[in-house]
Amino acid sequence: xxxxxxxxxxxxxxxxxxxxxxxxxxxxxxxxxxxxxxxxxxxxxxxxxxxxxxxxxxxxxxxxxxxxxxxxxxxxxxxxxxxxxxxxxxxxxxxxxxxxxxxxxxxxxxxxxxxxxxxxxxxxxxxxxxxxxxxxxxxxxxxxxxxxxxxxxxxxxxxxxxxxxxxxxxxxxxxxxxxxxxxxxxxxxxxxxxxxxxxxxxxxxxxxxxxxxxxxxxxxxxxxxxxxxxxxxxxxxxxxxxxxxxxxxxxxxxxxxxxxxxxxxxxxxxxxxxxxxxxxxxxxxxxxxxxxxxxxxxxxxxxxxxxxxxxxxxxxxxxxxxxxxxxxxxxxxxxxxxxxxxxxxxxxxxxxxxxxxxxxxxxxxxxxxxxxxxxxxxxxxxxxxxxxxxxxxxxxxxxxxxxxxxxxxxxxxxxxxxxxxxxx
Numbered sequence: 001x002x003x004x005x006x007x008x009x010x011x012x013x014x015x016x017x018x019x020x021x022x023x024x025x026x027x028x029x030x031x032x033x034x035x036x037x038x039x040x041x042x043x044x045x046x047x048x049x050x051x052x053x054x055x056x057x058x059x060x061x062x063x064x065x066x067x068x069x070x071x072x073x074x075x076x077x078x079x080x081x082x083x084x085x086x087x088x089x090x091x092x093x094x095x096x097x098x099x100x101x102x103x104x105x106x107x108x109x110x111x112x113x114x115x116x117x118x119x120x121x122x123x124x125x126x127x128x129x130x131x132x133x134x135x136x137x138x139x140x141x142x143x144x145x146x147x148x149x150x151x152x153x154x155x156x157x158x159x160x161x162x163x164x165x166x167x168x169x170x171x172x173x174x175x176x177x178x179x180x181x182x183x184x185x186x187x188x189x190x191x192x193x194x195x196x197x198x199x200x201x202x203x204x205x206x207x208x209x210x211x212x213x214x215x216x217x218x219x220x221x222x223x224x225x226x227x228x229x230x231x232x233x234x235x236x237x238x239x240x241x242x243x244x245x246x247x248x249x250x251x252x253x254x255x256x257x258x259x260x261x262x263x264x265x266x267x268x269x270x271x272x273x274x275x276x277x278x279x280x281x282x283x284x285x286x287x288x289x290x291x292x293x294x295x296x297x298x299x300x301x302x303x304x305x306x307x308x309x310x311x312x313x314x315x316x317x318x319x320x321x322x323x324x325x326x327x328x329x330x331x332x333x334x335x336x337x338x339x340x341x342x343x344x345x346x347x348x349x350x351x352x353x354x355x356x357x358x359x360x361x362x363x364x365x366x367x368x369x370x371x372x373x374x375x376x377x378x379x380x381x382x383x384x385x386x387x388x389x390x391x392x393x394x395x396x397x398x399x400x401x402x403x404x405x406x407x408x409x410x411x412x413x414x415x416x417x418x419x420x421x422x423x424x
Contacts, residue, residue, distance in 0.1 A: 003293050006031055020332040024282040031289055042285055049284020050277050053237060055160050059273040060240030061151045064225075064247050065107030066268050069116040070261060071251030073218040077102045078120050080215030083208035090192025092125045093138050097184050100142035102215075104149035104177065105222035106247065110367050113146040114139070114378040122383045133393030134191065136385055140375050141184055141397035144364045147330070149177035151225055151240065154330055154363065157280065158356045161287070161338045165353070166236040167229055168424035172353045172415040176361065176408050183400035217250045230422055276331055283335030290339050300344040310348040314409050317341060318362055325366015329374060333363050354415045361408055365401050368394050 013023035081098040125135035150170035159166040225243040228234035251257025
């Protein structure tokens with residue numbers, strides 16, 4: 001009954017639009033008072049929840065993404081991939097996906113990708129006659145690649161909450177990220193097959209060479225960040241620091257980032273980091289309460305009465321996370337659900353790293369669905385297209401994303417083989 005009342009109080013506050021962190025902290029403090037626990041415990045638990053070395057990578061990777069946006073790296077990547085893929089039929093669809101893959105190595109957040117890439121890609125596609133719904137739909141769908149491909153901010157948060165290796169989680173997500181890109185490319189191929197009017201335009205040789213040379217700097221980011229992590233040269237936190245420094249130097253070298261603008265970059269980074277950290281601190285307190293009340297064991301007992309089959313369990317988890325992703329932003333949904341679901345997953349014999357990729361992918365798909373749908377609102381803002389039109393264009397692209405989710409969920413070698421090869 002205590003857990004039910006706690007859950008109802010949190011749900012009520014969320015429904016009243018109370019910020020997630022305070023919607024969690026308020027009822028949690030009420031629980032401590034009613035059970036006679038020390039109120040000072042709450043402060044200690046919140047601070048312990050964010051006093052984590054892996055979490056130091058969060059503000060640094062946010063800094064990488066914000067700097068890349070401000071320094072115009074998306075434009076450089078777009079021009080280079082246009083030179084490589086733009087001549088094929090439906091070429092701008094492939095370019096859209098390729099830019100998202102390239103930008104994902106600099107930004108681990110879907111909303112940053114939507115803001116940075118949407119302002120470049122959608123107008124370029126509309127200018128060349130591509131339908132508006134297709135343009136915003138492929139742009140929205142391809143932003144899901146960013147938080148899956150390392151460096152991924154949701155993956156760092158999951159690794160901190162679940163106490164698993166960030167490096168292993170990064171490695172586990174590489175193949176699913178490429179599978180997402182491939183599924184979207186197949187969708188574009190099917191769409192463009194009967195549309196000869198969208199035949200690509202060839203760049204002159206000199207223009208193509210200039211575009212590729214201009215993008216060499218941004219293309220070095222995955223070598224520095226991802227290569228450093230998977231090669232064992234850096235921890236994820238160290239790689240984030242090196243990547244942030246690399247991106248700042250690159251922005252100054254290109255002249256696209258000035259010293260006064262760096263203040264704005266640092267301010268945006270601090271604001272985003274603070275919003276994530278306060279949620280993580282609140283979740284640490286809630287996690288302690290759930291553990292004290294044996295919530296995972298109780299939920300596990302309920303689920304085992306439904307089925308003791310891990311396939312059924314994973315299906316239920318996917319449905320639950322997709323629904324959570326529709327009404328909560330990813331960090332909040334992750335920190336609320338993982339402390340309950342992960343112990344049950346382990347009891348079913350599911351690898352925590354594999355489970356982490358499933359959780360992150362589910363919640364990223366939630367960013368494309370109303371009523372929250374953060375990516376939908378960001379794209380609407382940067383393109384001037386109504387949210388309703390953005391969702392209508394995006395809805396059909398949920399099909400390949402859900403197919404990939406099913407493959408990732410039920411074919412565990414896709415996520416476990418690379419960490420095993422790298423010894424992570």
